[in-house]
Structure formats: structure tokens, C-alpha cells
Amino acid sequence: MRVAIAGAGNVGRSIAAELVGNGHQVLLIERDPDSMRPERVPDAEWLLADACELENLRQAHLEGCDVAVAATGDDKVNLVVSLLSKTEFAVPRVVARVNRAENEWLFNEEWGVDVSVSKPRLLAALVEEAVSVGDLVRLLTFRQSQANLVEITLPLEAPHVGKRVAEVPLPHDCALVAIIRGRRVIAPTPDDTLESGDELVFVCHEDAEEATRSVILGKRR
Template identity: 30%
Template structure:
């Protein structure tokens, strides 16, 4: 596949890094320094120029492009790029936007703007925050097989009963599979004799009920829940997050300092209790019983402010904190100092876009630990190495760093075991080391 990426910011670079080994990739960037950096950093064609101009796109290979990805920092620029590309090619076009109103307009008019698919960054982040909030202490949560399967990543605390326990001893859940373990900079495929250690980040795949039961029993105390939600910041992400919680029956609290913005949000979200105040005011936090919140989401307009708010929330006794960060280099820092989950909007956007470059049978992907591993959902065809063979036998054709986490067949969940025989049409959810993803995809 020939992929044309316009915009070499964090999203564009992340996509290029993910695709450079498996696809022909060209990147167009207006900034000469960024364009030069791409040339030396990735095995892709880099072109300095304006992606809204047809001549620039054609110079970058528009006529042979299968996919055009517009991911600059400007919503309108991305819309124009896709429209321009459509005038001279049949390439599938993807536009990254932040404003949900553009997404709503596109959804209401088929093929509006000449865009085949829109990725709304703020909405993606809000949905991710909501998913994570439903699983105690989860670092990451994704749905697969139409919601039938959950993938979750948890960190093991020193107090967890999993510490020093083997996978075979902990594997007591009928519809859940231990997939992988991240330990410092090492990725370990979960096997029966793998021993869990404090600080490990473990990945499990299974039914929503089993994953939640596992989390409640081994990762956190059984009293943990998410009922009282506090969102700090009336940014677009903060607004969309409150709206997402409202849509699922919650009545979140939202703190916004600006009077006009606070009033605007209060009028738009009738089930959200909007408080006009400075979230760094400890007296206010105490007076409004913020310490009783089950989760505090920091969605202000800077990483530094989100870090400060999250630390203050932890100091007053909040159980769980989620912070939105723009700088990916801060992710590890945030989690090191005690922030439970740090979410980067650009990483969420890149992950959503990359799935369009997968093979036709790949339904969905989730990137873990900055793409050190991926969880993918694949529909098996008659020629797949897994079809018609017991898993214990067919796994010999796959690299060792692959785990089959779940199988969906005709809307029913099947927990894979060595004697399980996958069939054509099954949707299989696999945990895969990112370095062997292309090799795995070739035999699936």
C-alpha cells in the first residue's frame, strides 16, 4: 500500500514510524526543518511543501496513493487536503480533526468535504477516559468483537495477591486469558510458569465480567467503584468527557475557571454540575469534597497544569487520577510521580488511523506501551494458519511472542485452549509483539 501522510507532527511521525517497514510511505511537511528530520529519522519519502496544493500532492505520489492521511494541527487544513486529494485520485482519505462539530457535519452528509473518514481527537480521548474509568486501576482498556471481548492493562501493586504467583496458579477465570507482561523495558509473553512481580504491567483479554472480576479480586480492593467523577478543565476534551459520562447515566462534576466557558458548559450539559473555580485552590477542593471523588480527570490546557491538579487531587485523598498530556515524553514522568493514567491525544489519534492500513481481515488494533506490542482482532479466512487446526498445533506456525486471547464465533465468546479449533469466519483477538506483527499477519 502507498500511504501519503500530510503533517509531520507527533501524529504524522507516529504513523510513519508504524508503517515504514510494511508500506511505501511519503510524508509532506510545510516546515523545512521537520521535513529534513523525517528524512533522517524514517525510511520514507519526505517532501517539504504545502499539502493543500495539488501540485505538491502530485509530486509526493498522489496518483499511486491508496491512502491519504491529513494530520496537520489545523482542522480546516486537513479538510482542504482531503478535498484536494479527491479531485485527482481515488485514494481513501482520512482527516484528523479536534472539533466535534466537523465530525457531526461529516456524519450528517455522506462524503462531505471529500473525506472518507474523520478521526475526532477530543472525542477519542473522552471515550478512552470513560472506558478506563470502568475498570479499577486499569492503565488501558479496549473493546473487541463488538464489545464481547475486553483487553485491559493493569499494574500490579506490592500488596496484590498476584505478587510472586505463577500464571498457571492465577489462571482461575473461565473466560479470561493472561496475554503479556511488561516489566521495566522488557516485554514477556505470559506462560504458565511466568511469575508476576510488583510493578509489572499485565495484559489480560476476556469477557468484560471476567476482566472486571479479576481486577476487583487481585488488582485493587473490592470497594473500588466509579460513581463520583470530577473533571478539571472545560477544554474541548473536558467537555466531551463530561458529555460521554452523561450519555452513560453519570452526573459528573466539572471545574472551570472561566465564567463564560463555565456557563456555556452548564447550559449544554444539564446533568453535569459545573463549578466556577480554580482547581488549584486547596480550600475549594476541601469545601467541595473533591477528596471523595472516585476519579479526577485533569483536562486543562497545559501538561504542567494537569500534573499540578493531579498531584493536588492525590494529596487530598482522591483514589484515582487521569491526566491528559500533549507531550509524549512526559508520559512516564506523570506515571512515575503517581498519576494513575496519562493519556496522549496524539497517540490515540495515530492508533485509530493506523488500523486503516492493516490487512483487510484486521478489524481493530490497540497499541500498548508506545507500540511495543499490539492487540489485534482478525477475521479468519479458510487459508489462515489457525483455521481447522487445534491451537496447540497451529501455534507452531506463529512466532513465540503471540498469544491468542479470545475467539468470537456467531456472537458467542470462546476462551481459547490448546484443543480449541478455530473456524473460518471466527474473529480472533491476539496479543502480538510489534516487531513480528507483519510476519503474523502474513499467515493469518
């Protein structure tokens, strides 16, 4: 997979290092010479350029990328990069960083954003996830599909504790994608049994969240 990342600050470099370590091709685009530190991610390509300029993105051959990531610390820049990536270069997947919570509503398909990652929302979700047992916590939103990545930690009294995954009547537009049990990450099969304390991770349409909570926990808010 080839990935272009606009913004080579701490966030952009961290993403690049992780992707390079997983065997992907990564191009970092940075307009500030002081932030150009190729030695930090030596296996990535680096381009000193303003990612808001169409000609610079042509030079970067953005049309050949599978994913574009707008990871700068400026929401206006991230929106422009997202829009250009999608409309001018037809990048299949555009991921954008949201720096200010009040701007989150702008990061949608009209601006070319497939997935937005809000640092304030993500931090809040992580706090909720750390302390919430017996409730549904929304971790991430997939903008195009109105689907969310959600988590439920099973309390001891949950109705399906001890039952097989196949016995859980999940609503339409909801899929169980992982069971986190201690240090293990389990790709669930129909015969796996749910245990108290399991962290269940679902991809779920927002309209199905309440039904999912009711099925898994046997209660409503």
C-alpha cells in the same frame, strides 16, 4: 461512580456527557468563566474554580471521587491536578490528557497519573489501526502496570484462523478482552472461533507484546 473532571472545554464536556449518559455522577471544574456552560451538560455538577488550588479541590470533595480526570489544554495544569488528586485526596484512578507529545514521559506514577491519553499518540494509533492488517498496534498505555491495550487484525493466512480461542497459546501477562467482527463486539469465550478479518483486542504487558505478535501472526518483524 463519581468522577471529577478538571477542564470544561470541548474535551472535558465530551467526557462528562458520555459519563452522565452512562449513569455516572460527574463534577466539572473550570477556572475560566467564559467556558462555564452548564447548559451543555445540564446533568453534571459545575464548579467555577482553579483545580490547581488545594482548597478548591477540598471544596469539590475530591476525596469522595472514584476517578479524577485532568482534561485541560495545559499539560502543566494536568500534571498538578493529577499529583494533588493522588497524593492529597487518594483518588483511586487518575486519568490525564497529554496535549504535547514531548511531555508524554512526564505523565507517570510519580505525578500521580494512572492512565495518560496522548492525543498525538492516539491519533497515530487510530491511523495505524485503520490501515494495519497483520501487525500489532498499540492503542493505549496503562502507566502503573506497564500494560498496553493492543490490537491485531487477523489476516487470512494467520495460523489460528478457524481455531477456537482455547487453542491459542497466549503468553503470560496477555489477555484477549474483545473480538470485533464487523459491527459486533464479542466478549470472547474459550469456544469462540477466530475468523479472518477479526480485530483482536488484548491487554498485554509490554514485555509480552512481541510474543503475542508471534503467536497470533506466526511471524516476527
